[in-house]
Amino acid sequence: MRLYLSCLSLLLGIIFCHGQNKQLLYNVNGLPQSLLNNPGANVNFDGHIGVPLFSKFHISTGSSGVNLFDIFDDSNSDVNKRVSAAIRRLTRNDYFTLHQQLEILSFGWRLGNGQYLSAGVYQEMDMFAYFPKDPALLVNEGNNAYLNVPFDFSDVSFTGEIMTVYHLGINKRINNKLTIGARGKLYSGIFNVASTNNSGKFITRDDPNSPNFYRHFAENIDIRVNTSGYASLNNSGMTVQESTRDLLKRSFFGGNIGAGIDLGATYNLADNFRITGSVLDIGVMYQQHDVENYLYYGDYETDGIEPLFPDVVPNGSTIPYWDIFEDEVDENLKDETLNENYITWRPVKFNAAIEFGFEEMFEVCDYRRTYKRRNYNLIGVHLFGVKRPRTMNYALTTYYDRKFTNNFRAKISYTVDDFSYYNVGLLVSTKIKKFNFYIAADNLAGYFNLAKSQSASLQLGMQFIFKKQ
């Protein structure tokens, strides 16, 4: 059964895996950060406090279809040919991501009833953009080679947000088999931009029945870019100090707010065999402050400007053909800037994993602790998904987690996602008495030459972890 599930998951992963995730920290129950990936994790410590600003730093970036080397290969002098080739090769579903988290505060403690409370504050940035295939082709090559071929503006789809997250989570053992957890989150928005669900096509047709060589069509154009936290910085003429003060204010609920929840669970099928799962950031942001929406919509078609002969009207003045044309365009293709509130959903994520342990070990018995690691070795399969504007993006990871000593563990992972089929990651976590330091890096092969890598991810942090003897 296990083999069957693994093979099925691997197959699914290879077929349609995409995405970025924190697979190296998932199911690492000795680290408090695993609670951020699964509030129902079987954590095996009794308290923690992170070194402020240093307990977790995470950055990951990815490009599903192109890397630096594809464009800037120094053995080939014609960079423009490579840019054009890349634009042609990329599809509208290729995407670029940039994700960053900085934990500001992090702490937690076990209550007398055995439940574990954890809380903290972190700052998060998440940028995501699909490759705007058709607009990029139009800008790079023009319409000359694409007569009668529509340029589809629905290819434009991107989101971006910067926020501070305040969270409080609880982790509770229901019985020997089941542990559940939940985490409430309050979001304090600093910046948001969202342009999804755009539509419209631009076509140049050479229909022999039309009066001119070409007829240009702008059909069902409906483009909207929502922003919050952008207009005031863009237009106010604030100094750097004033802008910084404003950004800090937004970090403390001085701007847009939202709320969300994480849910997670661990179920022990046997002492050495468990399944875990979580859903993160089921949350919504209400964008109400400093909101600006940029709209462009309408339909228009033209064969060109039609002079009437002669060029004077009866009162002797010339006919302003161009002004008439511009007015007609403006009437039919509207360009508006509004200040309408809007709602954004957080990119919801899910994790699911099965894990099997072997080579038994022994720990001091403590009935309050929800989980005692029973095996030196853990292997598992982990499926991660994140909701993006068009679809869920997935990543599938298999891993081997080894506890070498009480103070040192390492985890090696292999991930298949949209960026690479050769993503091998490594996490090491070490303790000196109560002080813990961990570092995790994905796609290690890519670090030898980042130019040829389509993704890179790094997580590190330090904290104090307390465990009753």
Add this chain to the structure above:
Amino acid sequence: MSFVKPLKTPILLLLFSVVIFSCVKGVDLDQTEEIALTPDLQVSLLVFDVTNTDFIDKDTGEFTAVIRDTVRLEFLDDSYIQDDLNNVEFSFRYTNSFPQPFRNKISFLSENDRVQHSLEFEINKGEKDNPAVTEWIEFIENERIDVIKKSIKMVVEIEVLPNEDAFEGELKFESKGLFSFEF
């Protein structure tokens, strides 16, 4: 498990060295300065359809052999034309069912009506059921592109070349520009 303890340092060192000594090689980022977008844009320009009634002077009611019209092409003054236009290829097509030929003159004028560029060609005479098609392509290469950048108006002038046949028919005009940019 003492045999695994010696692995601790090598694993840590491996991870640190991979991350710290990561590098970007085999690329020349100075090439960003060479990146240029080079779209070729097909744009419809003027289009019209004149008949014999258009050769009647609206004020006097008299026949006039020459008609003309001027259209401002304001986009020629935009920054993307002024800074980034590389060359342009104009195409003109007349479809004539008049039994008379015409002389055609197309001029590009600056704001103060100085001719920057002009071209003249004869439009072949046609027949009512068999219109004659006359096409003309005018290529303005990069060396001469300033004549377009300095222009803001396009003037089309048509002069009928009379003959014995009745002056009756239709003259269709089509025009486009293939604008090649380098941004």
